[in-house]
Amino acid sequence: xxxxxxxxxxxxxxxxxxxxxxxxxxxxxxxxxxxxxxxxxxxxxxxxxxxxxxxxxxxxxxxxxxxxxxxxxxxxxxxxxxxxxxxxxxxxxxxxxxxxxxxxxxxxxxxxxxxxxxxx
Amino acid sequence: xxxxxxxxxxxxxxxxxxxxxxxxxxxxxxxxxxxxxxxxxxxxxxxxxxxxxxxxxxxxxxxxxxxxxxxxxxxxxxxxxxxxxxxxxxxxxxxxxxxxxxxxxxxxxxxxxxxxxxxx
DNA sequence: CAAACCGGTTTCCTGCATGAAAGTGCATGG
DNA sequence: CCATGCACTTTCATGCAGGAAACCGGTTTG
Numbered sequence: 169x170x171x172x173x174x175x176x177x178x179x180x181x182x183x184x185x186x187x188x189x190x191x192x193x194x195x196x197x198x199x200x201x202x203x204x205x206x207x208x209x210x211x212x213x214x215x216x217x218x219x220x221x222x223x224x225x226x227x228x229x230x231x232x233x234x235x236x237x238x239x240x241x242x243x244x245x246x247x248x249x250x251x252x253x254x255x256x257x258x259x260x261x262x263x264x265x266x267x268x269x270x271x272x273x274x275x276x277x278x279x280x281x282x283x284x285x286x287x288x
Numbered sequence: 289x290x291x292x293x294x295x296x297x298x299x300x301x302x303x304x305x306x307x308x309x310x311x312x313x314x315x316x317x318x319x320x321x322x323x324x325x326x327x328x329x330x331x332x333x334x335x336x337x338x339x340x341x342x343x344x345x346x347x348x349x350x351x352x353x354x355x356x357x358x359x360x361x362x363x364x365x366x367x368x369x370x371x372x373x374x375x376x377x378x379x380x381x382x383x384x385x386x387x388x389x390x391x392x393x394x395x396x397x398x399x400x401x402x403x404x405x406x407x408x
Numbered sequence: 409c410a411a412a413c414c415g416g417t418t419t420c421c422t423g424c425a426t427g428a429a430a431g432t433g434c435a436t437g438g
Numbered sequence: 439c440c441a442t443g444c445a446c447t448t449t450c451a452t453g454c455a456g457g458a459a460a461c462c463g464g465t466t467t468g
Contacts, residue, residue, distance in 0.1 A: 185325050187397030188390050192321065194400070195312060198456070205305050215415050226457060231416055241403055252414050252465060262403055269396055270308050272389050277307030280314070283361055283382055335445055346427060351446055372435060372444050
C-alpha cells in the first residue's frame, strides 16, 4: 500500500486557505449578506429603512452587524443633521467588490438546489 | 432626490438571496472549507489521513462534517474491504465545482487583509 | 405635557456549534 | 489474549450567536 507524506500540505494548504476562511467569517451570520445585498440594490438607506426591508431582524442584530461591517470597511456610516436625526448607511467601494462573490454564490446555490432536488 | 420604491425588494431580493445564503450555509462552520480544499488538493484520503492533515479537528467533528458534505453530494464515501477496514473520501464533480468560489473568496480575502492592514 | 419617531443599547435567555475524552466493533500482529 | 489501528459514536461540558423586550436620549408634533 502507498505511504503518504503529510508534510507538504501543512505549510501550503492552511496558509492559503486562511484568506478564504476570512472571507467566510466576514460574510458569516444570518444577516450580513442580506444587509450588503440590500444596500447594494437600494443604495444608501437609513437604519429604520434597513430594518423594515430586512424582515425579521431586530435592532440589536442590525446595529451589531452594521458596526461589524463598518469596522471591516465594507459600509460607510453618515450622520445627517436633520430634524429627527437620521443616519445613512451605504456600501463602500470595497463593500461593492463583494458583489461578484455573492453573485457566484448565488449561481452556485441555484445549481446546487437542482442537484439536491434531482437526488432521487 | 430619487424616490425609492421599497416593494420590489421584498419579492426580488430575498428570493434571489436565498441561493447565496444556501451556499454560505453549506460552507459554514469551522472545517468545511478546509476539508474540501484538502480533498481537492490531495485527492482521495482516508479518515485518519484527513484528521492528521487538518490540524485540530476532532474525530466527532470530522465525522459529522463529512456526513454533511456527503448528503450535500459534495463528497463521495467509499468503503474499501482491506485488512484493517479503510474508508476513502473524495470530492465529487459537484464538490470540485466549488473550487472557483473558494478561489474567489481566497483572492478577496487577501485583498481585504491589505485594506484592513492599511486602515491606519 | 404626553406621545411618537429616530437610532440605537442593555439585559436576559435559549439553542446550537464545537471540543475533550472515553467507548465501540472489528481485524490483525506479537 | 492483549495491544494496536481503523473508523467512528457517545457523553458531557462550554461558549457564542441570535432573539425578545425593555430602556435611553434627543426632537418634533398635538
